[in-house]
Amino acid sequence: MRVYPEQLGRHLSPLAQCYSLMGDEPWLIENARSQLLEAARQQGFMERVSFEQDSGFAWADLRNEWQAMSLFASRRIIELTLPQGKPGADGSAMLTELMAQPNPDLLLIVRGPKLASEQTNSKWFKALDNAGIYLPCNTPEGAQFSRWLDGRISAHRLLLEPDAKAMLASLYEGNLLAAEQALALLSLLTAGRRVGGAELAQYFEDQSRFNVFQLADALLANQQERIAHMLAQLKAEGTALPIVLWAVFRELSSLLSLKSAQERRESMAPLWSKLRIWDKRKPLYENALRRLTLAQIEAMLALSSTIELKLKQAGEEDWTLLTHLCLLFDPRAHQQLVQLES
Template sequence: MRVYPEQLGRHLTPLAQCYCLFGDDAWLIENARSQLLEAARQQGFEERISLEQDSGFNWNDLQNEWQALSLFASRRIIELTLPQAKPGADGSAMLTGLMAQPNPDLLLILRGPKLAAEQTNSKWFKTLDNAGVYVPCNTPEGQQYFRWLDGRITANRLMLDSDARQLLATLYEGNLLAAEQAVQLLALLAANRRVSAEELSQYFDDQSRFNVFQLSDALLGNQQQRVAHILAQLKAEGTALPIVLWAVFRELASLLQLKTAMVQRESLAPLWSKLRIWDKRKPLYEAALSRLSLPQIEAMLALSSTLELKLKQGGEEDWTLLTHLCLLFDASAHSALVDTRG
């Protein structure tokens, strides 16, 4: 059964046989784990065993712990970390077999990275999912992130002006641990009084984190302020410009194929599949295609080639020119285009 982190508290009494905490956000995983351990303590689980699937791990160790009698408590917790979320053939068979031996005095907690579709479709995962609870602990984005932040603000009884809330969200997007620490600090500094953006800005620095895929979505969606913010953070974090340029070029190359087909009145249906653009992202591409002309896309590709030449021939990482290129995802910016291809 899939339960999102904010819903976990409603699924802890009684505890299920196992809980799977997989995702890319360390704070969400640790927070879910803390809730589980506290609920387990209240329900008489006093002994905890920790195992990790490292290079020398023996799956029989898990079976032995599952079948062993506790020397200290009647109820036990087994925590198993899967660093790659890939138990292999032996592990898959072991986990599947153990779930066929339900034991109300044992609680199994699995932890690991974000799962791919092939893993959630595997037999071992489906068996665990049926026997217990799967908590996807992935860093929330967009409105999900704002809902999470609002929840933390409410839980800590903070009173923030709307502009202060927006600033806090901007400063810590993609970094839940830092956001949680900031909220807790604000709860101490500003208990029982309203906080403005001006006051909040005196306390904190920008600690948001982004990746090039988030940049791609912002470019296609013509979110220029967000694009500028993401670029600044990627540069500050030391992200190599070739990685960012690769992401931008990939989107331009896709737009070129799609726009060419549109101009020639061809169906886009085969291209969506060929370019691996799934339904969820189609509206972003459709928006970009509706505002950008074919000559504009071609001009942007020419500019990306200039950036690539600077990198390959002179080793120059021209973030200013890259920013210029990103601005051109707004069609209105093309009227001020300066020819930099020479």
């Protein structure tokens, strides 16, 4: 059963047979794990053994532990880490076998990275899911991050003005650990006082973190303020310009293929699959296709080539020109920046 991390507290008594903590956000995974271990301790699970699927791991060891009697007649926790999120054929068979042997005195906690759809549709994952709880522990973005932040503000019993909340969201999006540390510090500093943005600004620096995939989504959605913030953070964190340019060029190339087919009145269906654009991201591309003309997309690709030439021929990382390129995802900018020089 899929349960989101903020809902975990409602699914701890009694504990399920298995909890799968899978995702790309370490803070969410560790927070969920801490809740599970505390609930398990209260319910009599006193022994704990850990396995990690590495070169020295044997699946038979997991079976032996599952079938062994406790030395101290207490309930036991087995933690299993799957670094790649793929147990392989032997592991898949073993997990399926063990989930068919329910044991109320054992708690299995499985940890691993964010899972793709083929993994969540696999036999081993469905066996774990049917026997317990699946927690997708992925970094929240946008509105999801705001909801997570509201929950943590309430948990720390902080009284923040709307401008202070907005500032925290801007400073810490994508960096849950830093956000949690900031909230813990605020709870000590403010002692129940209501805090506004002006006071908050005295305490914290910008700790948000972004990656080029988040930037790509923001470009397609034409979120200009967010784009400028992301670019500044990526540059400040030392992200190489070629990586950012690659992400922008990839989206422009996809848009060119889609817009060209649209202009020719061809079916878009084969292209979605060919370009590996899944249903979740289709609205972003449809938004951009309505907004941008074919000529504008071609002009943006030409500008991206100029940036690449400056990089390859002169070794120059032109972040200013890259910023101009990103601004051009807004069609209004084409009228103002048409005279860009290389």
